[in-house]
Amino acid sequence: MHTHEETPLSLMQEHGVKPTANRILILKALLEAGRPLSLTEIETALESVDKSIISRALSAFRKARLLHVLADGGDSVRYEVCHCAAEDADTDRHVHFHCTRCGRTYCLEEIPIPAVSLPEGYDADHVNFVVEGICPHCS
Amino acid sequence: MHTHEETPLSLMQEHGVKPTANRILILKALLEAGRPLSLTEIETALESVDKSIISRALSAFRKARLLHVLADGGDSVRYEVCHCAAEDADTDRHVHFHCTRCGRTYCLEEIPIPAVSLPEGYDADHVNFVVEGICPHCS
DNA sequence: GTTCTTGCAAAATATTTGCAAGACG
DNA sequence: CGTCTTGCAAATATTTTGCAAGAAC
Numbered sequence: 001m002h003t004h005e006e007t008p009l010s011l012m013q014e015h016g017v018k019p020t021a022n023r024i025l026i027l028k029a030l031l032e033a034g035r036p037l038s039l040t041e042i043e044t045a046l047e048s049v050d051k052s053i054i055s056r057a058l059s060a061f062r063k064a065r066l067l068h069v070l071a072d073g074g075d076s077v078r079y080e081v082c083h084c085a086a087e088d089a090d091t092d093r094h095v096h097f098h099c100t101r102c103g104r105t106y107c108l109e110e111i112p113i114p115a116v117s118l119p120e121g122y123d124a125d126h127v128n129f130v131v132e133g134i135c136p137h138c139s
Numbered sequence: 140m141h142t143h144e145e146t147p148l149s150l151m152q153e154h155g156v157k158p159t160a161n162r163i164l165i166l167k168a169l170l171e172a173g174r175p176l177s178l179t180e181i182e183t184a185l186e187s188v189d190k191s192i193i194s195r196a197l198s199a200f201r202k203a204r205l206l207h208v209l210a211d212g213g214d215s216v217r218y219e220v221c222h223c224a225a226e227d228a229d230t231d232r233h234v235h236f237h238c239t240r241c242g243r244t245y246c247l248e249e250i251p252i253p254a255v256s257l258p259e260g261y262d263a264d265h266v267n268f269v270v271e272g273i274c275p276h277c278s
Numbered sequence: 279g280t281t282c283t284t285g286c287a288a289a290a291t292a293t294t295t296g297c298a299a300g301a302c303g
Numbered sequence: 304c305g306t307c308t309t310g311c312a313a314a315t316a317t318t319t320t321g322c323a324a325g326a327a328c
Binding site: 018020038039040051052054055056059075076077 | 291292293294295301302
């Protein structure tokens, strides 16, 4: 639960990204989907926005740590809005489920990623926990 | 620890894949690397083998559950020899570490993937746990 | 001799970048 | 005006596939 609402605008202001019309559309699509989307999925959802703009917007968002990058084992990488403070970018991590039948990726928000302690010398920045299989919708 | 040695030949025989010369080379490269390799990395290691052959060999291996597919967040997907019985393909899972500086992916064999219980209706087939960050070599 | 593999080229997929024009401040 | 964004096209990257020739059994 969050004490404030997450709007495209408030997110960009918090993370220091200039909110242009296209960026608002892209972020809105991601928020409304409620699941991680790939560049191509965003492009399909927003017919009017060119993929190059989406690509550059996602780059900007990633740099500002406004969203997570998710490698789910499918063809393409997916992006998900980051529900945590800008300074401490990796505290909201949850498990994802990628359906190998329909290709969709779900957030299992209720399942946190268990902590692991890395060997000496490894500096973790980001954790990716994806379960692959068949989703309830496809089984 | 395994009671028998894992050779390209024995692995293919166990998993019912016809061992051709090229497949032996590809599997040998994967075993010798000791870390997950991408198709391109295999292509570089084996200059004499065409990437289409590698692609098809990897498909065959994947179908036979002879190797794991690993999405590590980098540009391309990586493959790793599966160290478990053919029937029960997902018992040897360990955490991986992907260095965002050098692009290499390491096996942290000593760190098992913690078990998670999925919600009703999700049928897990495969688990992907990748930590991204900077490796000891790059820091 | 039928089936599977090979090797090249071409297609398919996914994402990024060059560049000129335009919007913003 | 100077900087950042836009939109198109083209480039890049990665993997797969079509097909004819060859090897294996």
